[in-house]
Amino acid sequence: MPSIIKQIKKTYKMAGPLERKVVMSNVASLSLLQAITYFLPAIILPYLFRVLGVEKFGLIAFAQAFVQYFMILTDYGFSISATKEISLCRHEHSRVCTAFSSVMTVKLVLAFISLLILSLIVYTIPKFKNDWLVYVFSFGAVIGNTLFPVWFFQGTEKMKHIADLNILGGFIYAIFIFLFVRGPQDYLMVPLVNSFVFLITGVLGQYVVFRRFRVTFKFPGYENLRRQMKAGWDIFISIAAINAYTTTRVFIVGLLTNNTVTGFYSIAERIAGVCQTFPLSSFSQAIFPRLSKIFHKNKKKAFEMMQRIQHITINISLICLPLIFIFAHLIIRIVCGGDYGETVLSLRLLLISVFCVAANAFRVQFLLVCGKTYIYSRIHVLMAMIGLPLIFLLTYAFSYAGAALATVVIETGIFTITYFTVRRLSFK
Numbered sequence: 001m002p003s004i005i006k007q008i009k010k011t012y013k014m015a016g017p018l019e020r021k022v023v024m025s026n027v028a029s030l031s032l033l034q035a036i037t038y039f040l041p042a043i044i045l046p047y048l049f050r051v052l053g054v055e056k057f058g059l060i061a062f063a064q065a066f067v068q069y070f071m072i073l074t075d076y077g078f079s080i081s082a083t084k085e086i087s088l089c090r091h092e093h094s095r096v097c098t099a100f101s102s103v104m105t106v107k108l109v110l111a112f113i114s115l116l117i118l119s120l121i122v123y124t125i126p127k128f129k130n131d132w133l134v135y136v137f138s139f140g141a142v143i144g145n146t147l148f149p150v151w152f153f154q155g156t157e158k159m160k161h162i163a164d165l166n167i168l169g170g171f172i173y174a175i176f177i178f179l180f181v182r183g184p185q186d187y188l189m190v191p192l193v194n195s196f197v198f199l200i201t202g203v204l205g206q207y208v209v210f211r212r213f214r215v216t217f218k219f220p221g222y223e224n225l226r227r228q229m230k231a232g233w234d235i236f237i238s239i240a241a242i243n244a245y246t247t248t249r250v251f252i253v254g255l256l257t258n259n260t261v262t263g264f265y266s267i268a269e270r271i272a273g274v275c276q277t278f279p280l281s282s283f284s285q286a287i288f289p290r291l292s293k294i295f296h297k298n299k300k301k302a303f304e305m306m307q308r309i310q311h312i313t314i315n316i317s318l319i320c321l322p323l324i325f326i327f328a329h330l331i332i333r334i335v336c337g338g339d340y341g342e343t344v345l346s347l348r349l350l351l352i353s354v355f356c357v358a359a360n361a362f363r364v365q366f367l368l369v370c371g372k373t374y375i376y377s378r379i380h381v382l383m384a385m386i387g388l389p390l391i392f393l394l395t396y397a398f399s400y401a402g403a404a405l406a407t408v409v410i411e412t413g414i415f416t417i418t419y420f421t422v423r424r425l426s427f428k
Contacts, residue, residue: 058263077235086155140195147202
């Protein structure tokens, strides 16, 4: 532990006073957001699992995994490309307005296309048609997510707005769930409330951009739209590939098994997701725009900082994750209210993949910082081509455990490839 604290102090001193202040402020805001948004599910998930029953809980998890594909489409690659552009031109108001208008126009068009695709699938495929209201009500989250300009707030390094709006949304969601969901018959209220909260935060996010940042919308020309699409393409392909072996796991379990098994497995996924993103995601989001600016000025300094941060993350994971692994049985009993061996096994397997993600997070991010988007894209597309069939095969053969085992294999492969790829990079 003392060595980790020493490493953190050294890394902290590598940044300038202003850089430290901005990054730590953003980390604090995003960590508070994650703490609250994970604290609330820690109460809500056990409640929903008990009140709805595992079958309805699994159906909702499957629907959320399904609409996640449309969120990927509407996000395109803007979570990275637009964030980077805004961070570099944020003091030029005209360029900021042009970038914002271009990105939002593309996102809204993609949202409309997503709605058409959803309608076609729900109308023609029996598995979806039988519970069509669940999918229609879930789609509101896609529209809300399209409107919420998280990429803009990250680019301007004003993450406090992300935290404030999402915390507000989290409390509204919790209150409405406890008020309106009292039994299995109320299962449709879950996606309806979730979509309502997404829409509220999305609209408020737009209000903040126009009011607080004085951004004006002007319909962009074809060249601006084309430029944004081109800038985000490699990242979009990468994110789509990543989700081909992340979000798809719950979706495939739902396709190949039933709602009950999906419910058990999705609980393990959600707990592993918390371990994977908190507080790593907060720091990653906060450091990306700042590390991009540092790299623009001093490539060697940015590379060394990334290495130090990654090393700290590995050491922290080596302390925390084994404890969660050991107490997985107790955690599942608290969340689910019973002994569910299938969920415990899935969680323990997924924790191995969580370590691989944590040990690789900032190396992967650095490929984007230094403009190696094509390498980033190729790594994830390759692993998607291997991973997607692997998830299908192992899930078919071993049910829920197969999906978790496939995740371990995939994340280990990504870690190995990225590690040796980044080692070959040199900056003087």
